[in-house]
Amino acid sequence: MVKIPEKAPDWKNIVKKDFKKIFKFFQIPEIQSLIEKSDQLYYYWDKVRSQPLSTEFNREEVWAFIRLRRHMNSTEVVVKDINKRPFTFWLTDDMQEELHLIDQNTGGNLALRDPGNEMRASARYMISSLMEEAITSSQIEGAVSTIKEAKKMLLEKRKPKNKSEQMIYNNFITMQSIKDFCKKDLSIELLLQLHVLITKDTLDAKEDEGRFRKSLDNVTVATTYGEVLFTPPPAEEIQERLEALIFFANDTKNKPFIHPVVKAIILHFWMAYLHPFTDGNGRLARTLFYWYMLKHGYWLFEYTSISKTILKRTSKYANAYLYSEHDDNDLTYFIHFHIEVIIDAAEELKKHIQIEQEKNHRILAEIAEYPDLNVRQTRIIQHIMSHPHDILTIKFHQNINNIVYQTARTDLLDLEKRGWLKSVKKGKTFYFVPNDNLWEKIEKRKIPDG
Numbered sequence: 001m002v003k004i005p006e007k008a009p010d011w012k013n014i015v016k017k018d019f020k021k022i023f024k025f026f027q028i029p030e031i032q033s034l035i036e037k038s039d040q041l042y043y044y045w046d047k048v049r050s051q052p053l054s055t056e057f058n059r060e061e062v063w064a065f066i067r068l069r070r071h072m073n074s075t076e077v078v079v080k081d082i083n084k085r086p087f088t089f090w091l092t093d094d095m096q097e098e099l100h101l102i103d104q105n106t107g108g109n110l111a112l113r114d115p116g117n118e119m120r121a122s123a124r125y126m127i128s129s130l131m132e133e134a135i136t137s138s139q140i141e142g143a144v145s146t147i148k149e150a151k152k153m154l155l156e157k158r159k160p161k162n163k164s165e166q167m168i169y170n171n172f173i174t175m176q177s178i179k180d181f182c183k184k185d186l187s188i189e190l191l192l193q194l195h196v197l198i199t200k201d202t203l204d205a206k207e208d209e210g211r212f213r214k215s216l217d218n219v220t221v222a223t224t225y226g227e228v229l230f231t232p233p234p235a236e237e238i239q240e241r242l243e244a245l246i247f248f249a250n251d252t253k254n255k256p257f258i259h260p261v262v263k264a265i266i267l268h269f270w271m272a273y274l275h276p277f278t279d280g281n282g283r284l285a286r287t288l289f290y291w292y293m294l295k296h297g298y299w300l301f302e303y304t305s306i307s308k309t310i311l312k313r314t315s316k317y318a319n320a321y322l323y324s325e326h327d328d329n330d331l332t333y334f335i336h337f338h339i340e341v342i343i344d345a346a347e348e349l350k351k352h353i354q355i356e357q358e359k360n361h362r363i364l365a366e367i368a369e370y371p372d373l374n375v376r377q378t379r380i381i382q383h384i385m386s387h388p389h390d391i392l393t394i395k396f397h398q399n400i401n402n403i404v405y406q407t408a409r410t411d412l413l414d415l416e417k418r419g420w421l422k423s424v425k426k427g428k429t430f431y432f433v434p435n436d437n438l439w440e441k442i443e444k445r446k447i448p449d450g
Helices: 011-017 019-027 029-041 045-049 059-073 093-106 118-140 147-156 163-181 188-199 235-250 260-274 281-295 306-311 314-326 332-367 375-386 394-401 405-417 438-446
Strands: 075-080 086-089 228-230 421-426 429-434
Touching: 011 019, 011 059, 019 029, 019 059, 029 045, 029 059, 029 093, 045 059, 075 235, 075 260, 086 332, 093 260, 093 332, 118 147, 118 163, 118 281, 118 306, 147 163, 147 394, 163 188, 163 281, 188 235, 188 281, 228 314, 235 260, 260 281, 260 314, 260 332, 281 306, 306 314, 306 332, 314 332, 375 394, 375 405, 375 429, 394 405, 405 421, 405 429
Parallel strands: none
Antiparallel strands: 075 086, 421 429
16 A cells, blocks of 8 residues: 655754765765665665664664765756656666666567568567556556456457556557657657547546646545655746756757666656646556667567566556655656666566567477468467467458458458357357367377378
């Protein structure tokens, strides 16, 4: 359960009272050991307080030393809080190493494409990832549709049945458009356009789509029990603050230099903190992160779902915002969390690709004796052999391979005629499933004559 963080001791006053004593912590091995751990995990006060320490050390003074050290290494950014005080951040050695790893794994080649079938393989991975991002980003904001049902809706291009499905559909369309949007500079008009795409037919009031909130809207972020966690800056300041955000996003000089991944994370935080709309701010903030990453050459984010990873740790996601706001505007909490999310998401994608490629190569070897199948039909057999419980439709085949309806229909009916598939009609829709003797059909073909 998310709640307002415990208020940390006023480290500045503690340092002011006895700077010499606090500064001497640099020389104490036990404190240095805690510092290393705190740097790596970027502890908030409640974690520092609970660490095992000798009784000779006052925990509030240790916290003051940790915060002094962070403050001395911090860089100001143009993001400002409600009181117009700037946020700051510090990239620890661990974070810098992780950013280097992200550069290597998401801006370069990850053996994403299958040899000889590059474009189709890439399209399949991209569609799967876009669906996962659309679904999980919506689930973070309260959508209740299951992943299986949501994927079926998207692949069959079925009209959404309820608000949750509409949220997912909107996110999917938005994510599909990001590659085109990232060719443009950020602007008020682009933000409004993105908000309309994300929120279409999901808000209580239709007129709130693509409209900045007003003072009367009284927007806050609260727990399910009504406790207010966050109140965004006044509505009267939205225009001015957005102009600063847009300048930051479009600034190509980047002085002082901020690593592009860090800058994308800051934009994510900033949009959510500003909360310029009555709803859809979280989804827009994550979309803005993708926009910046793709715009700056991190092409693997066409295939990587951060929301899938965030959904597994929603409490940590919320705390990353709250710690940054409640600990003297230290944005490092959010940056640290987001870097971990990116690394985990990229690693998960890498493992998924390896598993799928190994599985596909094995299945391809099994069906190589059937040269009369076209490439699309071979992929269908691959899919149903690796996902035997899936049910195919003509629209599914059409959308996943980007072909016309008649071609998709011909492919599936031909496979049924040859004995690979069998069909069941429900209403006006034909559903195709593996024939009962699919594996026997392949094994029998492999037995040599005589």
